[in-house]
Amino acid sequence: MKWLKLWMKALRVRFFTASLIPILLGIMVAGQSNPLPILRVLLVIGGIFFYHGGSNLINDLYDDLSGTDRINNYYSPFNGGSRVLQEGLITRDICIKAVVFCFTVGTVCALLLASSGGGWEIILLGIAGLFCAYFYSAPPLRLAGTALGEAMVGFAFGPLLVVGTVRALTGYFIKEAFFLSLPIGFLITAVIFINEFPDYQADQVKGKKNLVVRMGKERSIRCFALLLMSAYLLMLLNLILLELPQYLIIFVLTLPLAWWVYWMGKRNLNDARKVLPACAGTIILHFVNGLTLILACFSKWKQ
Numbered sequence: 001m002k003w004l005k006l007w008m009k010a011l012r013v014r015f016f017t018a019s020l021i022p023i024l025l026g027i028m029v030a031g032q033s034n035p036l037p038i039l040r041v042l043l044v045i046g047g048i049f050f051y052h053g054g055s056n057l058i059n060d061l062y063d064d065l066s067g068t069d070r071i072n073n074y075y076s077p078f079n080g081g082s083r084v085l086q087e088g089l090i091t092r093d094i095c096i097k098a099v100v101f102c103f104t105v106g107t108v109c110a111l112l113l114a115s116s117g118g119g120w121e122i123i124l125l126g127i128a129g130l131f132c133a134y135f136y137s138a139p140p141l142r143l144a145g146t147a148l149g150e151a152m153v154g155f156a157f158g159p160l161l162v163v164g165t166v167r168a169l170t171g172y173f174i175k176e177a178f179f180l181s182l183p184i185g186f187l188i189t190a191v192i193f194i195n196e197f198p199d200y201q202a203d204q205v206k207g208k209k210n211l212v213v214r215m216g217k218e219r220s221i222r223c224f225a226l227l228l229m230s231a232y233l234l235m236l237l238n239l240i241l242l243e244l245p246q247y248l249i250i251f252v253l254t255l256p257l258a259w260w261v262y263w264m265g266k267r268n269l270n271d272a273r274k275v276l277p278a279c280a281g282t283i284i285l286h287f288v289n290g291l292t293l294i295l296a297c298f299s300k301w302k303q
Contacts, residue, residue, distance in 0.1 A: 010060070010084045010098070011053040014077070017283075018157050018191070019052045021290035022184055026165025028297035029177045034170050040113060044168050047109030048129070048161060054102030055133035059144070060085055061095050062137045072202035074272035078279035079195045080202075103130060113168050125164040132156040145208040153192045158185020180238055180293055186231035187286040193224050194265055194282050198272040217269045225262050228285070232258065235289055242296050250292045257281055 008014075023045055030036060063069040064085040072080045084090050090098075110126030132152055135141040143149040162181035166174050196203065196212040197220070203213050212220045232255070239247055261281035268274035 006084070006089055007098075010057060010082050010090060010095075011102075012056040012082050013053075015056070016049060016052060017287055018188055019048050019161060021287065021294070022157055022161035022181060023048055023165050024294050025180055025184065025290065025297065026162045026177060027169065028294050028301060029162070029174055029180065030166045030169040032297070032301045036169060040116070040118075040169055043109045043113050044165050047106045047113070047126070048165075050102045050106035050109065051129050051133045054099050054106065055136060056082070057095055057099045057102065058134060059137040061092060061099065062139070062142065064092070066206055066208070068199075068202050068206045068208055071205060072199060074198045074201070076198060076273075076276050076279070078276060078283070079198045103133070106130070106133075117171060118168050119171065122164075122168055125160070125167060128160060129156065129164070132160070145203075145210060147209075147211055147214055150189050150192050150196075150211050154185040154189035157188040158182060179234075179241070180297070183231045183234040183238065183293070184286070184290050186227050186234065187282075187289060190224060190227040190231065191279075191282045191286055193220070193227060194261070194275070195279050196220075197265065197269070197275050198279070200272070221262070221266050221269060224265060228258050228262060231285075231289070235293070238293065239296060242300055247292055247296045247299075250295075251289070254285060254288055258285055261285065 026044075027036065027041060060069070060081045063081055069075070069081045069083070070086055075081065075083060085092065085095060107126060107130065110122055110129075114120060114122035114126075132155070136143050136149060136152060136156075143152050159178055159181040162184065163173060163177045166177040193212065196210055197217065199208075200212060200217065202208075203210060211223070215223065232251075235251055236248075239251060261278045264278040264281070265275055268278070
């Protein structure tokens with residue numbers, strides 16, 4: 001059990017909802033017109049989870065090497081990495097081996113999907129996923145420390161995962177999947193964005209110039225609000241296009257939480273500890289609104 005808990009902590013399994021939501025959304029879209037082969041579904045889930053876990057590990061590794069996580073005095077369950085390296089629970093060598101294992105298993109899943117009927121496009125999608133997972137944290141690109149990191153996370157955990165899941169399960173692309181993925185992409189970008197506020201001081205000292213560091217906290221909180229508003233507008237548009245107005249009630253019920261999250265972030269810009277409830281609230285927004293779209297698609301599937 002100690003071994004299991006250690007690796008759940010190292011892989012940051014608690015954040016796997018970031019990939020589970022787009023996977024389930026893709027499954028719902030794919031299932032509307034095709035029977036779903038359970039083996040291919042399991043390969044999709046397994047491949048994406050291993051890529052996600054490998055991405056989290058390599059993020060910990062390079063943030064430890066750069067010293068960002070080591071000087072971060074405001075780490076929490078939402079930011080600052082898993083802390084397994086800083087606490088000496090695993091070594092860097094073991095972390096590297098775990099990264100190689102995760103990326104290898106994820107790639108094998110992609111190859112099996114491609115060879116069993118998915119086609120060469122699955123290979124391209126797998127390469128895109130591996131690129132995002134590796135170069136988000138690793139040099140020479142290290143996109144997490146540039147102005148492109150947040151957008152890449154939104155793309156990877158939005159359109160890439162939803163559209164890729166549909167392609168892997170059906171053998172073709174469905175336009176509806178792209179539009180459904182957009183609010184999910186904006187919401188996960190908002191999660192990353194608000195989680196960068198507690199890391200602001202450590203990132204600034206170590207030269208990790210993400211968007212929050214580049215723009216400063218005042219401009220960044222306005223950008224955060226824009227991300228939330230864009231996500232909600234896209235949610236509304238998708239629910240209308242799906243002709244499932246009954247799900248608007250869930251959508252409306254989350255609006256007060258969205259306002260509270262923004263207010264908490266704006267009120268506590270310079271207090272890393274007090275902004276943490278906003279981090280938690282944004283994760284809830286991503287999960288609940290993602291689940292709303294999944295249920296809406298499921299209802300349409302059953303009609």
